[in-house]
Amino acid sequence: MSVFLGEILAHPALASADPVVHPPGAHTYAQPVRWVHSSEVLDIAPLLRGGELLLCGGITLASATPEKREEYVRALAQRGIAALAIETGGALPEIPAAMLEKAREYGLPVVELRKVVPFVGVMQAINSILVSESVGHLQQADAATRAMAAELAHGASLDKILGVLAGITGSAVRLTSPWGVAMGSAAPESWEGDGGRPDDEAVAGGQGGDPGAAGRVAISVDIPVRGVLMGRLEVQVKQGADTALAHVAGERAVDILGLALLQHTPPGLHALAGAELMRAVLTSAPAWRLEQLAPGAGFPAESPAVVAAIHAASPQELRGAVETFLNSSRIPSAAYQDDAELVVMIGLPADDTVGARRKLLESLQGLEGDQDATVALGPVAGRVAEAAWSLAEARRALEIRQVRRRNASPRRRHPDHGRVVVDAEDTAVESLALTAIDASAREAFVTRQLRAVLEHDAQRQSQLLETLQVWLDSGCNTAQSARELHLERQSMHHRLQRIFELCGGDPRGTGRLASLHLAVRMAGLA
Known part of the structure; x- marks a missing residue:
């Protein structure tokens, strides 16, 4: 079973800290915890994976501005940590009310530790329990993948293969295309729902583990095939069930489900060519290689293009919105997703390159999907062979923006609300200064x-x-x-x-x- 926040707070290592949870409630105590980590760094969010209980001594928070505290809470909530535990007393007599209000707004549980406890001892005690739980989850997940592989070897349908995963995790599972079209589903016999189809409202919660309409938690795992996003596994876990097992089993099933998709719905040559082209762009392959791959992916070798670098907590959600928009507008494109970064190459018309790029900037701002994403659009590459340069400039624009925000005076360092779209052409001077x-x-x-x-x-x-x-x-x-x-x-x-x-x-x-x-x-x- 998963280890929940309530159990951890009741453990002697933390109970002696006299913890108080904000806001209190059964849902907060039922929050599953993947790991316990300690840090005073306020920019720690990018280094976390999600599901952590983060211990903070409060020393840095005591001297931070209200804006910095709000940014700290927002970033941790977006990263999907289980809870933030802050030690009060001394430098930080109490957790600021405005900070608790923002945490409540972002759905981040905050634990006030009213007495001093050694964080090293807490991490050793709790993480040893979590490691033991993880070993058990891996063993169960490996058993599931072996059984799924056996079904695949015997030519079973997608529903039957998914049925193995549903039975071991006790969850309803569904396999969809990247655009949400159902390709297969299954549910355990004891499941009380709609025949194995996860609730759409619950699935919308993504990997963050938000409760669904029926008191369930939704998990989403991408299924790539040869670098092409071919499907998405959606796992719906009943509230109070073993969410950690569902996470591990879903992630371990990626390869088997990829083979199953390859067998039942192999990707087309166009998609494969697009994935290969993007890998060449990401590795700065020679110009001749890009020109060789471009036509198969729908890009004339001499046509102008632009590359966008997108950083988001749920890039797969935004990827669907970007690709749907580009396909509906008949704009040539190819995408590649790596962890939290989505890279998209977009073709532009030769007769109005500047105007088309300006409209593209506006469209990226208004797309559906992750509204907290940061999008950087690179400058126009005169031909496909220059796409790697456009990507490098887009990434550098993101770095320059971070430096600008860090160096800005507190009154001009406003927290981001909504999607941020960065134009690399606005940072061309800084880029030249950094590179030359x-x-x-x-x-x-x-x-x-x-x-x-x-x-x-x-x-x-x-x-x-x-x-x-x-x-x-x-x-x-x-x-x-x-x-x-x-x-x-x-x-x-x-x-x-x-x-x-x-x-x-x-x-x-x-x-x-x-x-x-x-x-x-x-x-x-x-």
């Missing part, structure tokens, strides 16, 4: 151009560099800059006057304008 100029040369250039401004900010805790950046990015529009910085126009004029004095005069109408702008943007990469 070494760090020491960048630093020397920034110092020569902005030394007086940087020293002024350091000595007087002013924001002249930020003001200069906003003003230059706005095209030297003083009124717009004042609005963005929440300043009165007179205050904005005073700041600009001081900046001009430090920089040797008003740069407008001189060659210094371009060099100042370049220096400001390079300073943001530090």
Whole structure:
């Protein structure tokens, strides 16, 4: 059976911490836990897999801004951790009410540890139990895959193969196409439902383990065949049943179900060519290889294309929306998914490349699917052979955005709400600086151009560099800059006057304008 949060909190190693759960309730205590981890790092979410009980001493949280605490909660909730346990007292007398409210909004259970306990001892005690449980799950999952392989060898139908998995996990299972068309389903004899078809509302919860309409938990596992997404396994587990076993068994069944799909519905040549083309793009294969593969995937070798890098908690959901949109618009495309990154190459018309790319940016913002995804669209590759460069620029745009957010002042570091679409053409200057100029040369250039401004900010805790950046990015529009910085126009004029004095005069109408702008943007990469 799975190990639930309630059991862990009742274990002597944690019970002595006098834990209080926010919000209280049976559902919170029934939350399955995959692992116990401890960290004070507020940017820990990308390093987690989901299902963890995260222990936090509260020291970093005590000095963090409200915006940073909210971002911390949001990122952990999106990662799908089981719960966040925070030690109170000392540096953090209590968990901030605003933080608890955000956790409730995002559906993240928070445990307040009101007494000090050694986190190392907690992890050793609980994780040893979890390891024993995992071994048992692996043994059961391997038994399921052996039985499924035997059925496959005897030519059984998809329903019969799925029936083996349903019987061992005690769950209803369904195999669908990437677009949701049912290809097979099964349920154990004791299942009380709709004949083995998992509830659509429950399945929508995905891997996050959200409860479905009938008090059930849905798990979704992608089934690739030769690099092509051919199906999706949906497992519906009754509330209180062994969700961990269903997770492990579903993941272990991927290869067998892939072979079954290959036998019953083999992928077409077009799909295989698209997957091979994307692998070539991802590995920066030689130009001749890309040109050789492109026609089979529906891309004329000389046609322009653009590559998007998409990071999402549930990339498979967004992939379906992207591919449906592109197919309905008859736009050539090929996609490849690797963990939390989805890479999509999209063909553009030669007669209106710029306009088509602009419309594509707008469409990516409005697509259905994971609204917390971050999408970066690379620059136009003049031909398919340059697709790897477009992808590299898209990924670099994501990195530059992260650096910008980290270096931004607290008042301008707003948490993301909704899907973020990043245009790599907006970060072309930073990309050039990172790839063509070494760090020491960048630093020397920034110092020569902005030394007086940087020293002024350091000595007087002013924001002249930020003001200069906003003003230059706005095209030297003083009124717009004042609005963005929440300043009165007179205050904005005073700041600009001081900046001009430090920089040797008003740069407008001189060659210094371009060099100042370049220096400001390079300073943001530090």
